[in-house]
Amino acid sequence: MENVLGDLDGKTDVLRFVVGFLCFRDWQSLSSCSRSLANSDLRRFVLSEGVLRVPPPPLAKGLNCSLEKLPTASYYADTFLPYMKPTLLNCITTIKVPRTGMHLLNLLRGLPALRSLQFWDYPYWTPTDNEPEPDEYVINVAAVLQLLPKLEELNVSDADITLSELQHVPSNEILSRKWYLRILDLGETDVIHLAPLAMLPHLQSLSVRRTNVATLSVLEALPELQVLDVSETRVVDFSALKTLSRLETLDISKNWITTDLNVLQHLTALRSLKATNIGASDSLELKLKCPELEILHLQNTRLTDLEFATNLPNLTYLDIRWTHVGNRQPLAALISLEQLLLDTRERGAPADDTLEIPVLEPPVNYEWLGHLHKLKKLRMYKHNYQDDISDIVQEDVEERGTTVVSTRGHTIPMEHRVPSSFLKCVSRQGEVRSLELPPLTNYAPLILLSSTLHHLRLQQWCAEDLAQIVALGEMPALTRLSMSLPPTAQVMDLLPLEGFIQLTQLELLDVLFEDLSPLGALVNLKKLVLSLPDRKKRQIARRHKDHQTSFECLLQLTELEELSLAGRVDFKDAALLSGMHKMRRLWLNATKVEDATPLASLTRLEMLDLGLTPLTTLEGIPKLLELQSIWIPQAVDCKVLRDLTNFPRVHSIWHPDDYNCLWTDHKF
Secondary structure (H helix, E strand, O other): OOOOOOEEOOOOOHHHHHHHHHOOOOOOOOOOOOOOOOOOHHHHHHHHHOOOOOOOOOOOOOOOOOHHHOOHHHHHHHHOHHHOOHHHHOOOOEEEEEOOHHHHHHHHOOOOOOOEEEEEOOOOOOOOOOOOOOOOOOEEHHHHHHHOOOOOEEEOOOOOEEOHHHHHOOHHHHHHHOOOOOEEEOOOOOOOOOHHHHHOOOOOEEEOOOOOOOOOHHHHHOOOOOEEEOOOOOOOOOHHHHHOOOOOEEEOOOOEEOOOOHHHHHOOOOOEEEOOOOEEOOOEOOOOOOOOOOEEEOOOOOEOOOHHHHHOOOOOEEEOOOOOOOOOHHHHHOOOOOEEEEEEOOOOOOOOOOOOOOOOOOOOOOHHHHHOOOOOEEEEEEOOHHHHHHHHOOOOEOOOOOOEOOOOOOOOOHHHOEOOHHHHOOOOOOOOOEEEEOOEOOOHHHHHHOOOOOEEEEOOOOHHHHHHHHHOOOOOOOOEEEEEOOOOOOOOOOHHHHHOOOOOEEEEEOOOOOOOHHHHHOOOOOEEEOOOOOHHHHHHHHHOHHHOOOOHHHHHOOOOOEEEOOOOOOOOOHHHHOOOOOOOEEEOOOOOOOOOHHHHHOOOOOEEEOOOOOOOOOOOOOOOOOOOEEEOOOOOOOHHHHOOOOOOOOOEEEEOOOEEHHHHOOOO
């Protein structure tokens, strides 16, 4: 079992990891509930050989107590570590400690296999009125490494840190003790100067994302770097990158560039490059000489030329949305490309010739798509999508009235649609399984992909779009359909959905006042998402309570295994779900469900989310033998869920703020 226990931290139940490792299917006598009891020989064995999470000790009363007066160190030394068997110490490779836990580092020296250390927020202090917030504890990186010289990974992101002490550590001490640190995460910290990192020449991964770092000159002293994240910094000159011949992963997103990026041509080992949302006064040109590059993100930049693509034979992922690229013919050289994201300025012509014809972009040549024989996922976007949608979508609810205006005749004008010619150019030798599309002028070319197309996502749609797709005839491979509506009260006609009888997955986000009855015809559905993630939609629902959606169609969907009604402030009656005997995962968070009794019939439930609901009790659910995880409001008494007989597999009882009652004993 050595080195298999994983993380020992404040948010992990390690017994769950042990059970997962043992691949145990029958949890009747091996539940993490009431874990202080050993009811079987196997349970006693696991409890004697495994490491259970030890919760942080209570903070000393009073905020003015000094760090030295906190009982943390003695608490762990007296109640935990003495009872750990020596063989068990070899299993712990990763530990997360509270930021207040600098005392603990001396204790951690006794863990010979410790390789990774992360500091995390201490969640058990809640300020009361008139109480000042405690001072942030500063983490001394040099002190950590001196105490734990064999540490390979250190994560101090989003904390107050100090690096300057590294420069005062004698170099002979570093050499004699053989510091092993290879991964350092300084993201979202207050670090400004990286010069002290020159004392760590063997670093292989460094993150300074979202910091005020302005210069990268220290990189000359870090020749072994393989991963570097300098996104959202104050760096404007990236010339120091040229020394990193081993660099494989680089993120320079959300920075302002004052010089060209020709330095990237020196990074011949790159496998992943992310350069999104780059600000520059001039157009962006790339020169890449990294034949092993596999992933490339360039969206939202002033990129104008794709000639670099001819030297990337192993590229599998490319995102060039919202760039200034004109000629895309070089993409034909990407023989290994599997995922492509791009946009188009093309628009259809108005149907009425008497109307003023807008100035249209010249036709775009998509013949290069025919060379991408390994393409599996294509996502096409409309350029200036938000401008288009604001022209054709309006809120149709009378704010002072009580009626909702149905817009079943709503259509998307032709000038706001995209020509579908690019679909005719997609390679027939490949297997395009996933398409994401803007509204098209004509959906007929979809039939060319009908034998392989598994997932279709529509970015903007109306009943006409659905009707056209249904009219194409049988599409046997299409089993998943994803759509969402904009944050308005516009009502769409869902009747064409009745024709998608073969669907097994449907994601229909932000539908509010629509008639959902056509969904009852989709009897093969195994997964249905009807969530309201948009807060504006929820506000509209609250303002117009007299026009709530009917969910009667759910009575017919008895094959469902996953259902999400998250955020549906218009859903209250859980009895509609009582016949879904195959249900395994159910999201009812942020709904108005007040009585969970009907859910007792869902005997196959493995995951249930009832968080942020008005529930006050779970007494109506006496038994769920398959349930593993559940989210409930904080006020709900969770004692019933600790019954080993009726809930033998439960390993997580979550309340808001990530409190797992199995290790907090319902104390916050």
